[in-house]
Amino acid sequence: MGTSVRSSPSIVVREQRGTNNSKWLSLVLRKGIDAIEFAFDVYDFKGDGNVDAFYAGDLIRACNLNPTLKTINEVGGQSEKGKKMLSKAEVYPMYKACKDSKDQGGFHDFVEILKLYDK
Numbered sequence: 001m002g003t004s005v006r007s008s009p010s011i012v013v014r015e016q017r018g019t020n021n022s023k024w025l026s027l028v029l030r031k032g033i034d035a036i037e038f039a040f041d042v043y044d045f046k047g048d049g050n051v052d053a054f055y056a057g058d059l060i061r062a063c064n065l066n067p068t069l070k071t072i073n074e075v076g077g078q079s080e081k082g083k084k085m086l087s088k089a090e091v092y093p094m095y096k097a098c099k100d101s102k103d104q105g106g107f108h109d110f111v112e113i114l115k116l117y118d119k
Helices: 009-019 021-043 053-061 069-075 088-100 107-117
Strands: 050-052 085-087
Touching: 021 050, 021 053, 021 088, 050 053, 053 069, 053 085, 053 088, 069 088, 085 088
Parallel strands: none
Antiparallel strands: 050 085
């Protein structure tokens, strides 16, 4: 009966991050870029390489971010269809601004919403 000694997963992750930060960072960035490209293709209804700015919030939410309506309007989203069209190059800075924004809903907001239905 032998015992095996295994390192915890968190130590392995720290070791991976410490040895090659640029590879880890590029992988994270690549996943974000892939998510934007996929979501952009989904919301490009005409296939001309442009997305209506009305769908900017939906596009960013499809990339696993939760921006508020205020944040979406600040970064260039529109409240009416057909006012502005966005190219893929314009979506990247919008995504970064939403990702860096601290004005995102969190766990406590979710609990407050559930309290409405708990009556």
